[in-house]
Structures are given as structure tokens and as C-alpha cells.
Amino acid sequence: MSGLVRSQEEIAARVKALESMLIEKGIMTTQAIDRLVEIYENEVGPQLGAKVVAKAWSDPEFKARLLADATGACAELGIGGLQGEDMVVVEDTAEVHNVIVCTLCSCYPWPVLGLPPNWYKEPQYRAAIVREPRKVLAESFGYTVSDYVEIRVWDSSSEMRYWVLPARPAGTDGWTEDQLAELVSRDSMIGVGPAIEATA
Template sequence: MTQHVNKYTEYEARTKAIETLLYERGIVSPKAVDRIVSYYENDLGPMGGAKVVAKSWVDPEYREWLKKDATAAIASLGYAGEQAHQITAAFNDPKTHHVVVCTLCSCYPWPVLGLPPAWYKSMEYRSRVVADPRGVLRTDFDLSIPDDVDVHVWDSSSEIRYIVIPERPADTEDWSEEDLVKLVTRDSMIGVQKALSPQQVAG
């Protein structure tokens, strides 16, 4: 006799059941749901974090505050709540690159990063990035980190969450804070990509 193993948690199973009913009755379409999820994952949600990063690039006092008390500094811009308490900011620099993971679950600062992407929640990413962060960045995200740059992996939990502050791209000295926001992506704030270059935005 084959034993059925439920791969979903109780809440995931309930969500899946409701989702299936909505699809079957034609109330919503899978494509519409995918578009909404994509919007919150990649556009609306990460805008909060992008504003935090851009402000840290142009405002030295805010940057220092972010280093000392990221939770308060982020809350001062209006991003606070259940998933935004106890946030630590990890700053990339020429000698250090930071990557965020949650090995036990998928803890994520929703108010500044939006919805967590599916790959962030996957067991594969969670286990591999801890064991071989350089390899994961190179093979999964096409990001090669030089050997002389240290890679630090930060493990989020329900008690503490992380946001990576990527390095400011070159040739942006005259850019306004509003324009700099366009260079910051969700993936750069997780640490699996760098901030976009002016050429990437223009192209």
C-alpha cells in the first residue's frame, strides 16, 4: 500500500484548495493571479526597499542610521509592521558581498521587499547557497564574485531579517535619489544580483 505524503503545510493546503475552487468556477484565471503575484514580487513590494537603498546612497547620516538601527531607519520612511521588525542592513563594498537566505523557513521583510520569490523559498536554494554561495550566484544568477571578495551568507529568522544594501553603481554621481531608485532591484537587496547600471536602465 502506497502511503500518501502531503507536501503542503496546513495553510498551504488551504490556500491551494481555495485557489483551485476559484479557478474551477472561473472567478479568476491562473494568468491573472500570476500577473498580480509578479507585480507584488518585482514592482510594488520592492519599491520600499529601493527607496531605502537610494536614500542610503545619497544621505550619509541616513546611511549611518541604517547601519546602527535599520529597523528604525526603515520605519522612518513608512515601512514598518509585523514582518519589518528587527531588520539588519548588510552593506556590500568592494571587499565584501552579502547574500540572504532563510534555511529553516522563508522569513522575509515583506514591507521592503514585497512577496518572496519562489526560488527563495525552495529547499534547493536554501541548502545550496549556504554550502556554496559563490557557485549558486554564478550558476543560478550569472553573478561571478571575484576570489578576493568575501561572501557572507546571512540566515534570516522570525527574530531577525536582512536587507542587502548593494554598492552604488558607477557613473551615477549626478543622479537624483528618485532616479537611483530605478537601479535597485529585489534581487540586489537579497544579494543574488548587483544593482543595475545606468546602461542597463537605459537599454
């Protein structure tokens, strides 16, 4: 991986240092931080996006509604809120792969993906993914998209937040929505990786 993707250890250390500083200065309490963590673990985040994707893979009528009105379709499942008021879902197919960026800052659909990863906010990613998406996906994320597949880069903004409906993995016929949701990663909904392959 290149410098685009920082190590988990580095991120964890920075978060811990920031948390300690906020508590020490009386800006935040331990209880408030615990509540924020609980919100992003259970009430918003990529597990909710995975639930939406799994339903779309299983229910063609819901999928059609999701692609026509992502905000409304997510609301059917009780998912929505701040930073998710105007969402658009774009579908990966055999011919087209989609990837998301915010070239101005870090606009991102929090209700379905949680907080944006650090690399998503970095100027290097925001500039490079637009110019050379195939190269960035391969070199920074280890994700090779075939030359015959068109890559479309979608630029999120405060008015419109995009996310990806990844292709359903082969070998998942008859799987439940809960099983399918386990195959959906945050990265696959940003477009920097595929859904997880099914295993026997």
C-alpha cells in the same frame, strides 16, 4: 539558469490556477485578490526597498542610521509592518559581498522586498547557498563575484530578517533618489545579483 529559478510563465500559470481555485471554492473573492495585489504593488514590496537604498546612497547620515537600526530608519520613511519588525541591513563593499537565506523556511523582510520569490523558499537554494555561495551565484543567477571578494551568507529568522544594501553603481554622481531607485532590484537586496549598471 538552473532549476533553482523557475520560469516566469510557470509561476504565472500556478498563481492563476490557485487564484481560480480560491474564487471557485468561495475562499477568496476577486475583490480581495485585487486588494492583495494592490498592497504588494504599492504599499509593500521591492519598490519600497529601492527607495530606502536610494536614500542611503544619497544621504550618508541616513545610511549610518540604516546600518545601525534598519527597522527605525525604514520607519522614518513610513515603511514597516508585518515581517519587518526586526530588520538588519548589511552593506556590500569592494571587499565584502552579502547574500541572504533562510535555512529553516522563508523568513524575509516583506515590507521592503515584497513576497519572497519561489526559489528563495526551495530547499535546494537554502542548502546550497550556505555551502557554496560563489558557485550558486554564478551557476543559478549568472552573478560572478570576484575571488578576492569575501562572501558572507546571512541566515534570516523569525527574530531577525536581513537584507542587503548593494554597492552604488559607478557613474551615478548627481543622480536623484528617484533615478537611483530605478537601479535597485529585489535580487540586489537579497544579494543574488548586483544593482543595475548606470547607462548614459
